Amino acid sequence: MKTALEASLAKQFxxxxxxxxxxxxxxxxxxxxxxxxxxxxxxxxxxxxxxTAPDRGRxxxxxxxxxxxxxxxxxxxxxxxxxxxxxxxTLFPHMTVAENMIFPLAKVPTLERRRRxxxxxxxxxxxxxxxxxxxxxxxxxxxxxxxxxxxxxxPRLLLLDEPAxxxxxxxxxxxxAVLRQVREQYPxxxxxxxxxLAEAFLLAxxxxxxxxxxxxxxxxxxxxxAAPRTAQVAQLLGFTNVFEGVVEELDPAAGTxxxxxxxxxxxxxxxxxxxxxDKVGFCIPxxxxxxxxxxxxxxxxxxxxxxxxxxxxxxxxxxxxxxxxLECEVPRSRTADLSVGRSYAxxxxxxxxxxxxxx
Amino acid sequence: MPGFGxxxxxxxxxxxxxxxxxxxxxxxxxxxxxxxxYALANWRFRGKExxxxxxxxxMVLPPTVLxxxxxxxxxxxxFLGKLHEHVWGAPLVFTWQAxxxxxxxxxxxxxxxxxxxxxxxxxxxxxDAARTLGASEWRVFLRITxxxxxxxxxxxxxxxxxxxxxxxxxxxxxxGNIPGKTQTMAVAIYxxxxxxxxxxxxxxxxxxxxxxxxxxxxxxxxxxxx
Numbered sequence: 106m107k108t109a110l111e112a113s114l115a116k117q118f119x120x121x122x123x124x125x126x127x128x129x130x131x132x133x134x135x136x137x138x139x140x141x142x143x144x145x146x147x148x149x150x151x152x153x154x155x156x157t158a159p160d161r162g163r164x165x166x167x168x169x170x171x172x173x174x175x176x177x178x179x180x181x182x183x184x185x186x187x188x189x190x191x192x193x194x195t196l197f198p199h200m201t202v203a204e205n206m207i208f209p210l211a212k213v214p215t216l217e218r219r220r221r222x223x224x225x226x227x228x229x230x231x232x233x234x235x236x237x238x239x240x241x242x243x244x245x246x247x248x249x250x251x252x253x254x255x256x257x258x259x260p261r262l263l264l265l266d267e268p269a270x271x272x273x274x275x276x277x278x279x280x281x282a283v284l285r286q287v288r289e290q291y292p293x294x295x296x297x298x299x300x301x302l303a304e305a306f307l308l309a310x311x312x313x314x315x316x317x318x319x320x321x322x323x324x325x326x327x328x329x330x331a332a333p334r335t336a337q338v339a340q341l342l343g344f345t346n347v348f349e350g351v352v353e354e355l356d357p358a359a360g361t362x363x364x365x366x367x368x369x370x371x372x373x374x375x376x377x378x379x380x381x382x383d384k385v386g387f388c389i390p391x392x393x394x395x396x397x398x399x400x401x402x403x404x405x406x407x408x409x410x411x412x413x414x415x416x417x418x419x420x421x422x423x424x425x426x427x428x429x430x431l432e433c434e435v436p437r438s439r440t441a442d443l444s445v446g447r448s449y450a451x452x453x454x455x456x457x458x459x460x461x462x463x464x
Numbered sequence: 465m466p467g468f469g470x471x472x473x474x475x476x477x478x479x480x481x482x483x484x485x486x487x488x489x490x491x492x493x494x495x496x497x498x499x500x501x502y503a504l505a506n507w508r509f510r511g512k513e514x515x516x517x518x519x520x521x522x523m524v525l526p527p528t529v530l531x532x533x534x535x536x537x538x539x540x541x542x543f544l545g546k547l548h549e550h551v552w553g554a555p556l557v558f559t560w561q562a563x564x565x566x567x568x569x570x571x572x573x574x575x576x577x578x579x580x581x582x583x584x585x586x587x588x589x590x591x592d593a594a595r596t597l598g599a600s601e602w603r604v605f606l607r608i609t610x611x612x613x614x615x616x617x618x619x620x621x622x623x624x625x626x627x628x629x630x631x632x633x634x635x636x637x638x639x640g641n642i643p644g645k646t647q648t649m650a651v652a653i654y655x656x657x658x659x660x661x662x663x664x665x666x667x668x669x670x671x672x673x674x675x676x677x678x679x680x681x682x683x684x685x686x687x688x689x690x
Contacts, residue, residue, distance in 0.1 A: 154592075154596050156592050156595070156596070181595070182592070182595040182596050183595050183596070183597075183598045183599055183600060184598075185596070187596060188596070189593070189596040191589050191592070191593055193587075193589050195589055195590055195592075195593035197590060197593075197594070197607075197608060198590075198612070199611050199612060208594070208597055208599070208607070209597035209598050209599075211598065211599070211603070212598070254597070255596075255597075257597075258597065258598055
């Protein structure tokens, strides 16, 4: 049977006025909770694990009710069968790796316990570390052991809070490989909290965008990225080209619309459900803006600065007669003949303009 | 007490009695202290602050006042006194067991304070992690909290032992000064000075001082090795 997690959680803090109110549905596979810090992601995990009690709501894991404010059900954390990898280091410092792994198996018969620990030690390639204390492990090793320990008791739900925090690039990708392996071998919902966009895209089947204690948008990473629902989501997703404008023309026959934004008039796709004069927000992926070609909107801008990485370059243009900055992402090699301070013509395809309600 | 006569003209019974009383009192204080510290550190209940104040009270009250209260509480006319007499067939007061009670009351406040601080210093996330790994509250305490607070608790225990060893006022009030029966070191020193036996007083004082220095050294070692 496939175990899914269904949760609606509400919690109010009188001290700082923060409130959380979210509804989640997580199928087996990875669900990412994405958002800035302080948005309530970790709190959500604590509520799911039962370490904090929600004020209202319900947590259903498979066919078992773990929490229900209405009927007063609150299964204690120890009986929830949830593996939780906390944001901070939680290996027990006074126990060896093997002892840490055995800890959750107190009720399992000795032989079975040994078999399971040995199996996990092998799967996570940590057999050599079994006799060591946590302080003798590297960051990557610790994270592996913590993950293995969380899985030792065969949980029905796995919660990971910023699992790659503090790991360098290589170890990070080792860990992602391990997580993919876990995803294959354990057909359980895995909820991963992160504020790293690349990580979210790498791991998630589905993602929830958190902002100020609410779910702002949900869906597959691709779907969310293709159509951010608000300016805030667009910004969280790393869009720098987020603007506001007015619908100036609508042409259903041609399937186009015209947006006015300061001195610019941009052609975008048709906007069903909008009227002339509506205020809207819109965003443009930096990678869709190009220095070549003649299709789409043509705008002129002065190159103000560039940020170079090994393979790509991010160019920032101040658009002519406006106070708007437009980011354009190009291959690094394309920057050779560009110079800061000069004006260039830029192409913005109509299809790249994504419109959402104004803030 | 068989086997403890006089060696080198000094009656060693008070030292033996003091060590035994202090050891027992420390053991009781440790159990009681940890239980109280656990309750104060982890539970929210009505009267928590009152309980906290009550455990601190012996630190601020004069020993004679404490002794008086204990006499009222445990004396032959009291409920607890009668209960003791009914069960064991002899009164509690003015026995060496009463000295244990006295030393416990003297030592327990310090242990509660130190143990509470030690238990609260353990990272809550480790305890939460243990809970999500299926551990009951009791198991979390025994396997995680207590081992991690071990050094501080041990240091507090050693200190409590020193306090228990040194109690004078409460012991005198409820156990009295019966040589060979309830006369502990502290009381014996007082007795020796009173009866003009300066040499005995000096020897006993030096022995107690040596024990105190050993205790301090042990405590520092425990804290330094953290």
